[in-house]
Amino acid sequence: MKATAFEPDAQGYWGAYGGRFVAETLVAPLEELTAAYAALRRDRDFQKRLAELRKDYCSRPTPLYFAAGLTEHARGARIFLKREDLLHTGAHKINNALGQGLLAVKMGKRRIIAETGAGQHGVATATVCALLGLDCVVYMGAEDVRRQQPNVLRMRLLGADVRVVDSGSRTLKDAINEALRHWVAHARDTYYLLGSALGPHPYPLMVRDFQSVIGEETRRQFLAREKRLPDVLVACIGGGSNAIGMFHPFLGDEGVEMFGVEAGGKSKRRGEHATRFARGGGGKPGVLHGTHSWVLQDDAGQIALTHSISAGLDYPAIGPEHAFLRDKQRVRYASVNDADALRGFELLCKHEGIIPALESAHAIAYAVRLARKRPPEQAIVVNLSGRGDKDLTTVADTIGSKDSA
Numbered sequence: 001m002k003a004t005a006f007e008p009d010a011q012g013y014w015g016a017y018g019g020r021f022v023a024e025t026l027v028a029p030l031e032e033l034t035a036a037y038a039a040l041r042r043d044r045d046f047q048k049r050l051a052e053l054r055k056d057y058c059s060r061p062t063p064l065y066f067a068a069g070l071t072e073h074a075r076g077a078r079i080f081l082k083r084e085d086l087l088h089t090g091a092h093k094i095n096n097a098l099g100q101g102l103l104a105v106k107m108g109k110r111r112i113i114a115e116t117g118a119g120q121h122g123v124a125t126a127t128v129c130a131l132l133g134l135d136c137v138v139y140m141g142a143e144d145v146r147r148q149q150p151n152v153l154r155m156r157l158l159g160a161d162v163r164v165v166d167s168g169s170r171t172l173k174d175a176i177n178e179a180l181r182h183w184v185a186h187a188r189d190t191y192y193l194l195g196s197a198l199g200p201h202p203y204p205l206m207v208r209d210f211q212s213v214i215g216e217e218t219r220r221q222f223l224a225r226e227k228r229l230p231d232v233l234v235a236c237i238g239g240g241s242n243a244i245g246m247f248h249p250f251l252g253d254e255g256v257e258m259f260g261v262e263a264g265g266k267s268k269r270r271g272e273h274a275t276r277f278a279r280g281g282g283g284k285p286g287v288l289h290g291t292h293s294w295v296l297q298d299d300a301g302q303i304a305l306t307h308s309i310s311a312g313l314d315y316p317a318i319g320p321e322h323a324f325l326r327d328k329q330r331v332r333y334a335s336v337n338d339a340d341a342l343r344g345f346e347l348l349c350k351h352e353g354i355i356p357a358l359e360s361a362h363a364i365a366y367a368v369r370l371a372r373k374r375p376p377e378q379a380i381v382v383n384l385s386g387r388g389d390k391d392l393t394t395v396a397d398t399i400g401s402k403d404s405a
């Protein structure tokens with residue numbers, strides 16, 4: 001398929017997925033946002049300012065690193081890491097927060113609201129708001145507040161008003177509900193800075209565009225180094241933004257295989273994982289948070305509970321472009337459970353001296369699994385979406401309970 005076959009239509013549909021399923025009051029703000037974003041894509045000043053801040057503030061381009069130690073451990077294909085963990089604030093989320101923050105300024109909105117799961121998007125948004133002089137409110141589920149304390153403190157230090165959400169499963173899904181509810185009431189002066197390739201049109205498109213810098217750099221860096229394209233790309237998938245950012249610039253390259261890695265959680269039982277695409281896992285087409293995609297649900301169509309050791313992957317739906325890419329069989333989707341993600345985490349610490357985010361550890365574990373089955377001539381690039389400082393307590397608790405068992 002040609003690269004253009006992967007663009008959404010004017011209503012934001014990739015095939016049957018995407019669109020805009022929102023309350024009447026949000027239609028006008030979304031139209032305004034769509035028009036502003038379309039104009040901005042062609043705005044030279046905006047592109048220049050974005051490029052400048054990416055370089056000097058975020059520290060892009062991030063390195064493409066050959067992981068010799070991990071490669072030797074796997075004894076198969078060579079493994080490379082795209083080092084998004086080295087970005088300012090420690091994850092890929094800043095790519096999107098910066099782009100949308102600049103857009104909000106252009107639109108004359110001085111007040112930003114955002115949701116957050118692991119806290120990474122909240123930190124990135126609070127950071128960009130401090131940088132650009134904007135007011136910032138972040139919604140976060142109580143369960144995530146509990147397991148991501150350092151990020152809650154960071155957001156508060158950066159001047160954000162963190163609002164704890166106590167409804168539902170008290171995680172990312174509920175934080176998005178609250179943020180959307182608030183936006184309905186305050187759309188005129190408030191910009192909703194959504195954190196993944198999700199939500200009503202134009203968010204999935206816009207977030208993907210701002211994250212595509214990951215894949216664009218990877219393509220350039222790999223070509224310069226190896227004089228060819230990589231064979232395989234691997235990325236973890238919560239809502240799907242780091243993965244689509246890595247994959248999108250390669251979609252037209254037929255020789256490049258791609259794997260999205262979902263959170264296998266504790267078990268395959270419903271409520272204990274976040275694998276929207278796994279057979280028998282409870283995932284089906286449906287609508288959540290304004291977009292039509294694949295959603296984990298029970299037989300009555302109620303949104304299912306989810307679990308993952310990593311807060312950033314703990315979400316019942318997946319971005320609409322991924323649902324489309326799965327149908328087209330352009331990207332394959334796999335899962336890694338909590339225990340194997342922890343093993344991936346330990347492997348990267350031990351063999352490379354890099355402490356990954358638990359989200360990224362899912363991709364590491366899968367890449368090692370894949371590398372073992374592939375010859376040394378092949379090259380796998382893993383998107384190392386973030387660093388693990390925020391996860392140390394979670395890991396300590398888990399290793400602690402293993403030690404005492």
Ligand SMILES: *Cc1c(COP(=O)(O)O)cnc(C)c1O
Binds near residue numbers: 092359
């Ligand atoms: C938020 C997060 C993810 C998951 O979000 P996507 O939108 O799927 O990329 C993955 N890794 C890290 C480090 C994160 O912070």
